[in-house]
Amino acid sequence: MFYLFNTIFIALIFNNPFITVTECFFLLVMGWLTRRKKFGNFLKASLFIFILTMLFNLVINQNGTNVLLRIPYVTVSVQSLTNAFILGISFMNILWSFYLYDALMHTKLIFEILSNLFKSIAIIFILTVKFIPKIVDIFNDVRQLYKFRNSSPTSDSGFIQRMKETMNLNQIVLDKSIANFMNMSDALISKGYNQRRQSFVHETNKLSDIIFRSVIFISLVFNLIMMTRGNGQVDFGSGTVNFKFDFWIGMIIVLNFISIVYPLMIGEFHYLWWKSFVSRTTASSTLTARNYR
């Protein structure tokens, strides 16, 4: 959880192009390794948002003296282009850190933390996580099936009528969702949530877990200090964007690199350890050994 928090935090606080571009690269690598199935589609969507953000920023922020291009209503300068790029890449980084969050976050962990602090909010959280996809499915199903009952499809009617139909449909979808909520409420009661006695989540920590947490903690503290000192940030939105590369920028890049790709590094270390030592003694080709490998 701290890893994901740190990753999102990094994406939010730094806007120096050297940092944001390298971070974007690290995030893409981690995104690819974490969840390949949705990578392509998410990449397309994030590139689209990147371009859209850039264009939007070029229109609203036309500061700068080194003019590159002048078209009706829009003047593109080196500074406005830089600003647009910074905003676009920052936004893309935030999207990719949430992609990692979505791929790695363990629902039960958040649920437990919440349930120890705010029992009711934990229920709302679990219902949201479980039911937003379900409500979307119900909405799609109902919209499809509505056509088989209704003799005058919405597409044939006027705008106001269509609005009314959609609002009506939303109410129908909510009615149907309540049945699902009630079933989940029964499941929570059956599983003893209403008499929950556990106060803290117990976990067994190995040495690698402790190292991992320490690295993330150090990275968080470092980033907080850098933020308060103003390192890694450019004067965004101004006509004189001045970005530089110095020792601290280099340090931020290196530390962020380590903290973002740390799961990969530790995984690779475990693999090499296994390859070098363990595999020699478990080189058996029996079915069990093969399955284990």
Place this chain on the structure above:
Amino acid sequence: MNLTINKGDFALIIGKTGSGKSTLLRQLKPELALGKATAGELTLFNGHNDDDFSRVAYISQFVDNQMVTETARDEFHFVLENLGMQPDQVHSKIAEIASYFDIVNLLDLKEAELSGGQKQIVNLAAALILDPDILLLDEPTSQLDPITSEKFLRLVKKINDDLGISVVLVEHSLEQAIFYVNRMFVIEDGQIILDQPTDRALRDLYKHDGYREYLPQLDRLFLENQLDEIYPTIQLPLNNRRMDGLLQNQVEYLKYRDHVTKQHNPTSEALRIKNLTFRFDFNARNILDDLNFTLEKGRSYAILGPNGVGKTTLLRVLTHQLSQLNGQIYLNCHKIKKFGKEFLEQIFILPQNPALLFLTDTVKGEIEYQLKQKDPETTESETTEYLTKYHLTNLKDTNPYDLSGGQQEYLGLVIGLIKDPTILFLDEPTKGLDPNMKKSVAQMLQQYQASGGTILASTHDVLFSTKHFDYVCLMFDGKLGDFETPINFFPEKYFYTTEINKAVRDYFPKALIWEDIINNES
């Protein structure tokens, strides 16, 4: 109502759709009870630990809404941590339960990766991890195919035998569950009208006109041919091997008469499918693989097959809820190019979850809505007429979501019949229906066919498709076999056929239902 469940009982509660079976079951776990008990008391364990309802576990029919967390392992953790267990205890409990249920490989799979049967086994394991003394099961197999249902019931029986846990099972059909229970209750209008050990209960049901249809096919055959007089000591229910043994001695007194074959006159084409192919993702396997078939007007067609072979997907593609990858669909000999108003007017689909169809707050509202689609000037008296015609008057002010599963299925079908489309697509039309309701649904479908309607259904119900469908076929791996009449289709099958056919095939190879075997004197 007075009811006692003994320790170690495996009790089955049956009754008409909407008779109050599920309501009773929920009363046995007060936290889940609907409404409020106005009188009477509920005693646990002979009055000891009267309030300890944590020793009563409950599993509902809604397979998908029972897992709170993402994986089985998390679910077990969640349940045990709610009890305040220490990590060591949690670990050992999970090890025990995962080994007992043989679900070690499923522990870390996400909910979406589990099949319906696997989810229900995880739900069962999560209920048993609490060490309950009583297990309440509300139609736990209603969303599972017959093979998976049988596996699930076997597992429950094993728990009942091994651990002495008392089980109370609510079901709408006896066909599978009867082999596992030792006691049966029948509920009618909120009263228990029968409470007997299994053998006695089956014989009593036979004497009762309203419940004779509930009897499993083999027991019905046994009792209808008065074999109980010849073999008075034989215990019911009968399995196929036992029936085969009995027939060895009785075969000369019995004969076969076909009650399944229907007369068919050729009719015109209603729907033709050409080279239909569908898959969900570019790289995924074909769910529908180059399908070709034709449906005739006024005929009914059933597609059989286990869960996950593409039956529902086929219906969704044919009704354009999903778009095909390849292939053409011809409706009334015209190729469908636009799936617009004209197309939608001619078809209706009863989905697997009929509640998705409902749009109003009352049963009457649903009927009125559908009637007004045909004629906006529909009057109150016309609506009442339809409510009477379909025996829905008693339920007219009930919210459709408060109906039982079977009643929802029935209401969905009534809505479809009021629409009166050219083709009726039905996805599991007999799900949750009691045997008597199945009979009235069959009559309604026959009337619809007689007026020229065509039916294409996906179903697990082998018996219903044998008795009431003109053609059946088996779907597997995205391929559809040829549609054949039940009398040609089932006797050719070894496993996928009726229980009667399996039991008596050595003597009467074409017999499919109990009515097919009659006394020589009849």
